[in-house]
Amino acid sequence: MSKLTFGAGIWHFATYVDRYATDGYGPAKSLIEMIDLAGKVRDLSVVDINAPWSADVSVDEVEVALKRNNLSVIGITPEIYNREFSKGAFTNPDAGIRRRANEVCNDAANLVRRFGASYVKLWPGQDGWDYPFQVDHKQLWRHSIEGIGELASQNPDLKFVIEYKPREPRVHMSYGSMARTLLGIEAMGVPNVGVLLDFGHALFGGESPADSAQLAIDHGRLFGMDVNDNLRAWDDDMVAGTVHPIELFEFFYTLRKNNWEGVWQLDQFPFREDCVEAADMAIDFLKHIDASLDRLDWDALAAAQNRQDAMGAQKIARQALFGF
Template identity: 75%
Template structure:
């Protein structure tokens, strides 16, 4: 225990707007200010950074210096292929010029990944999908979704491309909406450097069991990364990890440990009204408790209980390990 790396999307340390507080929940922050805030979080060591940078004049050298003074490294780069110019889609846009723009932005993000020695380009094509019956030809839309990802993976065989699926928002139906559909797409693409970044909250929101979703992705060799947060299942609330579904979160991490999956435990939280450093510390404190609980858990007894489908015994083992770890 104690060697686990913790990370966060740099947006955790931004300030936010919504359709009510259009003036925002705080003054805007620069990327450098966000990195400095991330550096104040205990045991946070890696960040995922959006691209393009909000300040086009910001140099990679300035970001390097901010990361260095905060003891942080970069795990991935997330190209913003979901903003207004991509309102009708990125990879699925009916305008070939916009599709090309999405490809170019992701290739630029790939170069930034190489600069930082990061692990992956994270693809969240939030505008790829549809809203109304008869709006799209579903066969053409799905093919465009796969072709867009596949083209990038072919152009950059030295890097990983991870797809973060989500059932809806901003589109009513997103193209990559579930673990099963995303795995089908990845297998059809057929390239080894395309995988899934499994967001715990998106899985909950989509009616999945995150532990089951993780097992499916692992069984196909496609679980390349993960994010944790929490929600009430009716929306992607991006709450502090463990605040609503601690047992399901523990089962998710049990599944990762059981399969010897190793990677960064990364936060994807949006603390609209909370102090961002305090919210990150609260989540990491909970995740450390999960790590202690995994060390305590009797895996053989759990295996035997599960062979019998003995829910009472299995839940008892899980609860004892988890709730005695704080």
């Protein structure tokens, strides 16, 4: 049995819609059906759940479904990125909508307490701007900082994580990089806000995920992480390890080097693939990465890095991961 804890966003088991297949890539699924699908994945033990969900599903029913599938909740992700917040959640020009975003997030905080989860995950996807001259950048950034800072101060017993992303749905998102997110968190001046590092978002933003992880760890702010993959031009949310296995290996090498412990969480969107198979495939590769870290010649790698010996370091990493 793996010593690791594997998780997934419950949306991994949803039915997806895009601007072409507006009727979706399959029949709609209820939250309970998604939880039951998650329960079919080998080694999956925790899920991140969006809220609010459909009013015809009670919290008690969700708890029963989780228990039936031997699952627990790692986080609650408030939906502050839908049509209601199309001009922003924390950065909306309407103060009433900003207050509404605060209410939705506080409701999510109460669910975190109810489920005994680890954090409220904030993905303010509509916070940002699209066109030159559209916003007052100083005011927008102030709203970004104050909105989350206020929320964290209202709930000092909980952790809040910001999942940054360069763009989509906004052309420029307020929290668009690791460095910018860390700057914002430091300006908040609260201890209970950190970063959820999405491997694919770092790739998409032109970052090295390993470097971004190290930066967050050095600032004591890496509270969580998601893994997936993409072709760097977009947030494709493909199966982890299918495109950038060596960079995924370096990412987890960095986490282990720093003794970072947390859930190895999937954030994948299998539009056309079987969702259970996609999760199993990703977790199998993550387990292989963990075993490869056990095989890695750490001393030889450190010596190669001290020389900045790129080919030597590659040979050591490849031997551990691929066996040649």
